[in-house]
Amino acid sequence: MRSSRVRERVLQLLASHQAENLSVEEARTLAGRILRRGPEAVRVLFDCLFDESDPNTHRLAVLLLTEMNEPAVLERIHELLHRPQLPEKVRVALLAVEALHEGSADATHVPPGLSDLSLDSLLQFTENFWETMELEEITMMWRENFSAEPPDDRLCLLEALMKSAHPKMLGVVRLEMALNDVKILQFLAEHLGQFRDPMAGRLLHKMLDHPDLVVRTLADQSLARWRKQAELPHPDASGLPALRFYRAHMATDDWSGQYSLIYAVKSPDERIRFVVVLLDRWDRGIIDCWGCVRYSIEEFERLLVTMSRDFSNLRQRRIAKRTALTLLRKAEALNLERKHPLPLEFAIWAHLFEDERFQEDPAIPEFGVDCGICQKPLRTGPRLSPPWVFGKMVVCHHCSGRVLRCPTCGGSTTLAECLLTREDSHGPIDLRCPHCFESLQMSR
């Protein structure tokens, strides 16, 4: 008796919300309200996954389960995923929930039997799936569930998914380009021409620089096909939403040479997507990045306040778009130059900014500097002590630790005690002994 009342109440709650208008915070609140009603209430959400008669409740169930960080919910998802007669739509919805689940990083395993997943039926779920998820969420799901699978298995899935040429698939293509399996890239180069979205054209342009001749040739042919498609009038407006730059913020500490950058864009529905990138200007370029979609403007503002509290010693401030783009461009160039691989997550979020044209901000300092004393490239990393900064000069951890002996007075000293002078920021450094003020030579 009581359980049927709970069920009724949850269904009423679902009916009074529209999945597409739900913000992150609203989803969280609603998920909390349902959780408090007990296991029976959560079971209703799982039942809704199986009921395709109402697309709104189906979508809401996916969204709300994603917000439920409960071991019991994840357990139930695993249990269902192992059911042999699970409808494919439900399986994929559950995989999506699992992939997007916070804290799922340690619970991500592809359930056995996934490779037996019928590819044709995988295609059938698409409509609902594509509508529910944002491009970045689909890419994250690919990253978490499939990127570690053998290339042949991924190729099988890609062959099925690319048939629909849904523009939200382009995020997965960008990620696969970062994974750089030649066989997969050849397939993608051949098939990107059937997409109409400008992003497909940009990805094909990138492939023209690929070292593999077949990838380049196929990309070139596809590009011609894509151009013809793009000229035709669009039958519907099912393309990707136009994203516009919204805000950029930066927190930095001049001594560490690291920047935490927030780059946010707005879609026509006034929702914010943003990426947070951690940069190291001495050596490692882009170290880490993560992002979010579907934030309301108010939620984003609140997040900024929280972050500036967390980084209170790092002077978080709003910066111009071109300043942010200069930082990102210089950092990425440093990754390439010093052969530090970009984090795979970068491929999920790079489309938010990588095609923007801009004039470099001259106020951004040099990236990839050499040690001011030994002139060797600075090295940074979690196990290395950070370089020392003296005005515009930076000294590597090796040089800063050396004990120096003065040839004039015989006293020993360290770099920290020496007096440093320099004619200009690029000229040689003059070290003077703190005891006798004579010039010290440092061997390289």
Ligand SMILES: [Zn+2]
């Ligand atoms: Zn050095």
Ligand SMILES: [Zn+2]
């Ligand atoms: Zn001396």
